[in-house]
Amino acid sequence: MTIVMDRAGVAAAIERLAEYLELKGENTFRVRAFRAAAKTVDGYAGDFAAAVADGSFAQMKGIGPALRDVITELATTGRSELFESLRAEVPPGLVDMLGISGLGVARIRQIHETLGIDTLPDLEAAARDGRLATLPRFGARTAENILKGIAFLRQASQWRLCHHAAEEARALAEALSRVPHVLAAHPAGEVRRRTEVVRELVMVVVADVAPEELFRLISDAIGVREIAGQDERHATLKLGGGTSVQVVVTPPQNLGAVLVQATGSDAHLAALAEHARTNGFTLAGTALWEGSRFVPTPDEQTLYRALGLPWIPPELREDGSEVGRPVPRLVERADLKGFLHCHTTYSDGSNSVEELARGVREAGYDWLGITDHSRSAGYAGGMQPDDLRRQWDEIDAVNALQLGITVFKGIESDILADGALDYPDDVLDGFDFIIASVHSRFTMSEQEMTARFLRAIAHPAVTILGHPTGRLLLQRDAYALDLDAIFDAAGAAGVGIEINADPHRLDLDWRVLRRAREAGVMISIGADAHNLGGLANVEYGVAIARKGGLGPDEILNARDAAGFRAFVAARRA
DNA sequence: GCCGTTTTCGGCCCGACTGTTTTCAGTCG
Numbered sequence: 001m002t003i004v005m006d007r008a009g010v011a012a013a014i015e016r017l018a019e020y021l022e023l024k025g026e027n028t029f030r031v032r033a034f035r036a037a038a039k040t041v042d043g044y045a046g047d048f049a050a051a052v053a054d055g056s057f058a059q060m061k062g063i064g065p066a067l068r069d070v071i072t073e074l075a076t077t078g079r080s081e082l083f084e085s086l087r088a089e090v091p092p093g094l095v096d097m098l099g100i101s102g103l104g105v106a107r108i109r110q111i112h113e114t115l116g117i118d119t120l121p122d123l124e125a126a127a128r129d130g131r132l133a134t135l136p137r138f139g140a141r142t143a144e145n146i147l148k149g150i151a152f153l154r155q156a157s158q159w160r161l162c163h164h165a166a167e168e169a170r171a172l173a174e175a176l177s178r179v180p181h182v183l184a185a186h187p188a189g190e191v192r193r194r195t196e197v198v199r200e201l202v203m204v205v206v207a208d209v210a211p212e213e214l215f216r217l218i219s220d221a222i223g224v225r226e227i228a229g230q231d232e233r234h235a236t237l238k239l240g241g242g243t244s245v246q247v248v249v250t251p252p253q254n255l256g257a258v259l260v261q262a263t264g265s266d267a268h269l270a271a272l273a274e275h276a277r278t279n280g281f282t283l284a285g286t287a288l289w290e291g292s293r294f295v296p297t298p299d300e301q302t303l304y305r306a307l308g309l310p311w312i313p314p315e316l317r318e319d320g321s322e323v324g325r326p327v328p329r330l331v332e333r334a335d336l337k338g339f340l341h342c343h344t345t346y347s348d349g350s351n352s353v354e355e356l357a358r359g360v361r362e363a364g365y366d367w368l369g370i371t372d373h374s375r376s377a378g379y380a381g382g383m384q385p386d387d388l389r390r391q392w393d394e395i396d397a398v399n400a401l402q403l404g405i406t407v408f409k410g411i412e413s414d415i416l417a418d419g420a421l422d423y424p425d426d427v428l429d430g431f432d433f434i435i436a437s438v439h440s441r442f443t444m445s446e447q448e449m450t451a452r453f454l455r456a457i458a459h460p461a462v463t464i465l466g467h468p469t470g471r472l473l474l475q476r477d478a479y480a481l482d483l484d485a486i487f488d489a490a491g492a493a494g495v496g497i498e499i500n501a502d503p504h505r506l507d508l509d510w511r512v513l514r515r516a517r518e519a520g521v522m523i524s525i526g527a528d529a530h531n532l533g534g535l536a537n538v539e540y541g542v543a544i545a546r547k548g549g550l551g552p553d554e555i556l557n558a559r560d561a562a563g564f565r566a567f568v569a570a571r572r573a
Numbered sequence: 574g575c576c577g578t579t580t581t582c583g584g585c586c587c588g589a590c591t592g593t594t595t596t597c598a599g600t601c602g
Contacts, residue, residue, distance in 0.1 A: 033574035
C-alpha cells in the first residue's frame with residue numbers, strides 16, 4: 001500500500017470535512033466524531049503511514065469503520081469521495097465565515113438562507129449597508145463585530161503558523177535537493193528565524209548551473225504552476241498547492257552572504273551593512289567586498305568572522321541590536337530535563353498517565369509534570385475532586401514502576417474571574433505544583449484583568465502562570481493585561497511564567513522575554529500536549545525562548561527534578 | 574459517527590457570557 005498523503009494532510013482534510021458537515025447542518029455528534037478523528041490523526045506520534053497500511057490505526061479510540069475508510073482513502077489516494085461531494089455542495093465562503101469570531105454555524109446558515117450571502121465580500125457589504133442588523137437577534141453591535149472579524153481574517157490569511165510553514169519548507173527543501181544540478185537547498189527567511197507566524201517561504205538553492213536553467217529544471221521537477229518576478233538570481237514560484245515560495249540561487253562561494261541576505265530580517269541586514277561599512281566592507285546583496293576585493297563567503301560563519309563578529313544564530317536576527325552584542329548561550333532542546341504542561345485522558349488528552357510517562361522518557365526527559373484541566377473547564381472534561389484522587393493513585397503507581405522518569409502531580413487550574421483558583425486550599429495543597437491559566441472572561445478591562453492575575457500570583461500554591469496573554473495566533477488577540485506589572489509581581493514572588501509551546505499560541509511572545517528576564521522571572525517551556533504527538537511542540541517553545549535570548553539557566557524545566565522541587569518549595573515558603 | 578460489565582440502541586460535554594431581547598439563542602472555551 002503506497003501512502004501519498006501524510007499525517008498533517010489527512011488531519012487537515014478531516015477537519016475540513018467536519019466543517020462541511022457542520023455547515024450542512026449534520027448531526028452534531030457526527031461532526032464531533034470527525035473533529036475528534038482529525039485530532040487523533042494530527043496527534044499520532046507513531047509511524048502514521050505504517051499504521052494506516054497495516055490497519056492498526058483503526059484500533060485508535062474514536063476511529064470506527066466510517067472514519068477508518070475515509071482516512072485510508074485519503075492517505076492512499078490523496079482524495080476522498082465524501083470530501084469531493086461535500087465540497088461541491090458547500091460554498092467555500094461559508095467555510096471562511098467560520099473563522100469569524102462570533103459567527104457559528106447557526107448564524108452562518110441563517111445569513112446564507114435569508115440573505116443569500118455566501119462570500120466574505122458580500123457579507124462585508126451586508127454588514128455595512130444594514131441588511132445584517134435587520135436579521136432576528138442581530139443588531140448594530142453584531143454587524144460591527146463581524147466587520148472586525150472580517151478585517152482580522154483578511155490580515156491573518158496572509159500568514160501561516162510556524163509549524164505549517166516549517167513542514168512545507170522541510171518538504172520543499174527535500175524536493176529541491178533532488179533536482180539535477182542542485183547541490184544543496186536551505187530554508188531561509190522567517191522559517192529559519194523561527195518567527196511565530198510566517199508570511200513568505202524563502203529557499204536558498206546552491207547550484208552549479210545558471211539560474212535560468214535551474215528554474216526550468218525546478219519547474220519540471222516539483223509542479224510549479226507559475227514563475228513570477230524572475231531575475232538573474234531569484235524567482236517567486238507558485239506551486240500547485242497554492243503555496244508561493246521565493247527561491248534564491250547561488251554558487252557555493254557566495255552561500256554565506258546569500259543565506260544571510262535571504263534570512264533577514266531587514267533590520268538585522270541594515271545593522272549588519274552599517275557595521276560592515278564602518279569596517280571598510282561592503283555587503284552587497286549577493287557578496288561581501290573589502291574595498292574592491294571580493295571576499296568569498298562559503299558559509300555564514302566566514303562572513304560574520306570577516307566582519308569581526310561572532311556568528312549570530314538566525315533566531316536572534318531581528319531588530320538589529322544583536323549586531324555587535326555578545327551572543328548569549330541559547331537554550332537547546334537537549335538542555336530540557338523536564339516536560340511540563342500536558343493533558344491525559346482524565347481531561348481532554350488522549351493518552352494515559354503511563355503512556356505519557358513512557359513517551360516522555362523515550363524522548364529523553366527525566367521528569368514530567370502532568371496538568372489536566374481543573375473542574376470549571378467543563379468543556380474540556382475538567383477534573384472533579386474524585387478524579388484527582390484516582391489520578392494521584394495512578395501517578396503513584398506509575399512512579400512505583402521505576403520507568404526512569406519522575407512524574408509530578410500537577411493541575412492546570414483555571415484562574416476564576418476574581419483571581420481565585422478552582423479548588424479549595426486543602427485540595428490545592430495536594431498537588432506537587434500548579435499551573436494557573438485564564439480560560440474564560442477575556443473581555444475584562446486591563447485593570448480588572450491585571451488585578452485578577454495579581455491575585456493568582458499572590459496565591460502560594462501557584463507555581464507557573466500558563467499561556468499568560470491568551471492569544472491564539474491568527475485567531476484571537478491577547479486580552480488586555482499590564483504585562484510589566486505581572487512580570488514584576490511574578491519575579492518578586494518566585495512564580496514562573498510559561499512559554500506555551502503549542503504553535504497556535506507561542507505565548508509569551510518572544511518580544512517581551514527580555515523584560516521578563518529583567519524582572520527576574522523564571523520561564524518554563526510548557527508543551528500543552530494533549531497526546532504523544534504534542535511532545536513535538538517543545539521544539540517551537542524552545543525556538544521562542546531562543547528568540548528571546550534565553551539560556552538554560554533561565555528555563556525552569558532545564559533544571560533537574562530536585563531543582564524543580566526546590567523551586568516549588570521556595571515559592572510556597 | 575462512535576461506543577458499550579447499563580453492549581447493537583440510545584446517549585454523547587456543559588456553564589457562562591454576549592447581544593439581543595424583555596426571556597433566551599448562539600457562541601465560546
